[in-house]
Amino acid sequence: MTSTTQAEGESIHGVDPRDHVATALRDLTAGETLQRNGALITARSDIPKGHKVAIQSVRAGEDVLKYGWPIGRAVVDIAVGDHVHVHNVSTRLSGVDQYDWAPAASTGVQPDRTTSFMGYRRADGRVGTRNEIWVLCTVGCVANTARRIAEKANVRFAGRTDGVFAFPHPFGCSQLGDDLVNTRKLIAALAGHPNAGGVLILGLGCENNQLKALLESAPGLDPARLRAFTTQMAEDELEDGLAAIEALVVQAERDSRTACPVSDLVIGLKCGGSDGFSGVTANPLVGRIADRVSDAGGTPVLTEIPEIFGAEQMLLDRAASRAVFDDALRVIDDFKRYFIDNNQPIHENPSPGNIAGGITTLEEKSLGAVQKGGRAPLVQVLRYGERVGRKGLTLLEAPGNDAVSSTALTAAGATVILFTTGRGTPLGFPAPTLKIASNSALAARKPGWIDFDAGAVLSGQSMDEAAHHLMDLVISTASGQATKAELNGEREIAIWKQGVTL
Numbered sequence: 001m002t003s004t005t006q007a008e009g010e011s012i013h014g015v016d017p018r019d020h021v022a023t024a025l026r027d028l029t030a031g032e033t034l035q036r037n038g039a040l041i042t043a044r045s046d047i048p049k050g051h052k053v054a055i056q057s058v059r060a061g062e063d064v065l066k067y068g069w070p071i072g073r074a075v076v077d078i079a080v081g082d083h084v085h086v087h088n089v090s091t092r093l094s095g096v097d098q099y100d101w102a103p104a105a106s107t108g109v110q111p112d113r114t115t116s117f118m119g120y121r122r123a124d125g126r127v128g129t130r131n132e133i134w135v136l137c138t139v140g141c142v143a144n145t146a147r148r149i150a151e152k153a154n155v156r157f158a159g160r161t162d163g164v165f166a167f168p169h170p171f172g173c174s175q176l177g178d179d180l181v182n183t184r185k186l187i188a189a190l191a192g193h194p195n196a197g198g199v200l201i202l203g204l205g206c207e208n209n210q211l212k213a214l215l216e217s218a219p220g221l222d223p224a225r226l227r228a229f230t231t232q233m234a235e236d237e238l239e240d241g242l243a244a245i246e247a248l249v250v251q252a253e254r255d256s257r258t259a260c261p262v263s264d265l266v267i268g269l270k271c272g273g274s275d276g277f278s279g280v281t282a283n284p285l286v287g288r289i290a291d292r293v294s295d296a297g298g299t300p301v302l303t304e305i306p307e308i309f310g311a312e313q314m315l316l317d318r319a320a321s322r323a324v325f326d327d328a329l330r331v332i333d334d335f336k337r338y339f340i341d342n343n344q345p346i347h348e349n350p351s352p353g354n355i356a357g358g359i360t361t362l363e364e365k366s367l368g369a370v371q372k373g374g375r376a377p378l379v380q381v382l383r384y385g386e387r388v389g390r391k392g393l394t395l396l397e398a399p400g401n402d403a404v405s406s407t408a409l410t411a412a413g414a415t416v417i418l419f420t421t422g423r424g425t426p427l428g429f430p431a432p433t434l435k436i437a438s439n440s441a442l443a444a445r446k447p448g449w450i451d452f453d454a455g456a457v458l459s460g461q462s463m464d465e466a467a468h469h470l471m472d473l474v475i476s477t478a479s480g481q482a483t484k485a486e487l488n489g490e491r492e493i494a495i496w497k498q499g500v501t502l
Contacts, residue, residue, distance in 0.1 A: 011026060011028065011035070012041075012053055013280060014037075015280060016065070016066075016067055018068045019065050020055065021052040021053065021054055021055060021084050022052065022055050023051070023052060023053075023277065023358070024047050024050065025458060028043045028046065029043065029046055034081075036055060041053065043081050044081040045083045050358035051084075051085055052066070052360070053081065053082070053084065054079065054080050054083075054084050057077070057080055058078040059074065059077055059078075060075060060076050060077050063092070064078070064084065066279075066364060067368070067371075069314070069363075070092060070363060071310075071367060072089040073089065075088055076088050084360070085355075090361070091347040091361045091362055091363060092361075092363060093346055093361075093362060099312060099316050101325040115261075115471070116262065116475075117262070117475045117478040117479045118257035118478075118480065119257060119264060120194065120255050120257060120258075121260060121264075122194045124220065126194040127194060127260045128195040128197070129195055129416055129477070129478040130162045131255050132196055133163070133196065133198045133245055133249060134166075134198075134199045134200070135149055135153075135164065135165065135166040135199075135241070135245070136167055136190055136191060136199060137166075137172070137201070138172045138202065138204065138210070139203065140168065140170035140173065141204045142203070142231050142237075143166075143169065143170065145241070146168050146202055149238060150166035151166075153242055153245045156242060157245065160252075161198075161252045161253055164249075167491070169183075169493055169495050171495050172208065172209035175208050175209065175501065178498055179498060180209060182385055182497075182498075183495050184213065185217070189218070189385055189387055190411050190430065191218055192221050193410065194413070195415055195430065196225070198227075198245070199225060199227070199248070200241060200245055201227075201228040202228075202229070202230075202231055202241065204230060204232055205230040205231065205233060211228055215228060257480065261296070262296040262298050266299045266300075266415050267290065267298065267300045267301065267416055267474070268301050268303075268406065268410065268414030268416070269286060269303070269373060270304070270372075270402070270405060270406055270418065270433075271283060272419060272421050272427075273354075273425050274350070274354050274423070275354070275358055275423060275438055276357055276422070277438040277455065278420055278421075278438040280368075281438045281439070281457050281458060282437065282454035283369060283438075284463065285463060285466055285470060286371075287371045287372055287373060288374060288463065288464075290372060290373055291375055292467070294393050295376065297391050299393075299413070300374070300376070301388065301394045301396050301409055301412055301413075301414055302315075302394070302396065303395070303396040303397070303405045304399070305331060305398065305399070306362075306400045308366055308369070309349075309362055309366055310362055310365075310367065311366035312329075312332055315378060315395070316329060316378075318393075319377070320378060324378055328378060328381050331383070335397070335399075347362045349365060372418070372420065373393055374393070379391075379392035380393075380394040382395070382396045382397065384396075384397045384398055384408060388412055388413045396408060396409065401496075402427055403493070403494030404496050406419070406433065407430070407493040407494050407495065415432075415478065416434065417429060419434060419436065421436070421442070422437070422438040422439060422442065426490050427485065428488070428490030429485075429492060429493065433485050433486075434451045434452060434473065435449055435451050435483075436451065436454050437450045437454060437455060438455060439455040439458075440459065441455070443455060450484065452469075452473055454466060
């Protein structure tokens with residue numbers, strides 16, 4: 001995907017020379033004359049900031065191009081200067097499509113093998129960016145118990161680790177089939193996360209998600225860093241929990257940060273509350289970080305499968321092998337059938353907030369979203385709840401929901417999450433989560449939420465310079481610098497529920 005340089009004084013931003021549309025950098029007024037690459041365009045109506053203006057005419061029934069790819073079809077004739085949005089463009093998506101595999105071409109990305117961060121190397125060789133104690137639960141019935149234990153432990157053992165955090169959820173009881181399996185897999189994966197210097201797992205005793213079965217499903221957990229018990233069998237579950245955490249704290253406080261190469265980083269790639277600038281600023285910027293991490297031998301992880309619909313070819317073209325291509329296509333097609341089997345259209349996206357921010361169709365949203373994966377070859381595909389097993393760009397099965405997909409990224413092994421947003425959100429997750437604003441107005445309005453302003457690339461800063469600053473922030477965060485979400489105490493998990501509840 002090519003990116004054009006914006007000339008000083010222009011009011012609209014184009015991405016690819018083939019595009020029919022450009023993005024308004026400010027609110028435009030009907031009759032206003034716009035300049036782009038020396039050409040003059042007259043806005044034929046008021047056009048909000050972040051929305052699209054036609055820079056070429058498109059006939060009804062023809063594809064409308066942005067990022068050099070179709071984002072939908074014109075439902076009426078579109079003239080130069082028209083506001084291009086939901087009133088004159090519709091999706092092209094309808095069902096499962098056919099794709100062919102071809103070997104991925106070399107990306108030409110220059111390696112960065114000198115950068116390092118200060119992390120916690122675990123016994124299995126993985127590296128954490130935090131040294132925390134996590135309190136997990138098999139079932140929602142003991143969720144509040146987990147919270148209370150963590151609150152008391154943070155007072156009793158203050159300063160001895162990076163903190164004690166509970167991650168409650170409402171599931172584990174009255175679940176069947178895949179839902180029960182998913183709950184068990186997610187909790188088991190979190191229990192082995194390298195950011196946890198110690199883990200306490202609470203069970204109730206009578207739940208479907210039995211503690212014994214959960215532990216048996218998670219081989220390889222370090223017994224020195226794990227404690228677990230069922231609360232129905234405890235005389236005082238709070239004191240028993242605190243005693244267990246004390247033993248974990250004693251173990252974890254022996255750990256210290258050491259210099260680790262970027263190849264030890266696992267970076268989660270996520271977008272939420274996207275707007276018309278997300279695919280122009282924040283997402284391609286994160287894509288540059290993904291390329292740097294991947295080329296250095298690290299592991300960027302891309303997810304949100306429904307937000308790949310309409311941009312599949314861009315990702316599938318980068319599959320490193322036929323097996324990876326087949327795995328990726330199977331995950332994408334399975335998700336489309338998941339919608340179809342539930343009598344839902346696969347294009348039931350973008351959200352109202354996305355539309356208000358200027359995104360018209362799911363294709364447009366997806367073409368912006370996949371840019372977070374950069375240009376590196378796709379080397380691995382994971383199903384929901386699975387953990388990364390090799391280095392390089394990875395595709396993870398999970399829905400677009402912010403909390404569900406970010407939890408899945410953490411369970412897969414992400415030790416830092418890069419979360420781009422055009423609308424803003426306070427949410428945080430178990431792995432430190434950097435919020436990257438697509439526009440400077442959001443960064444200025446919500447400084448308590450936003451860690452990095454990618455909107456600066458629309459005000460003269462080069463993408464290379466912005467990527468340099470963002471990479472510095474990633475390294476500082478991996479080395480212990482707190483994110484805004486961490487400072488605000490925003491840490492949540494959410495588990496994907498698909499089936500029947502008893």
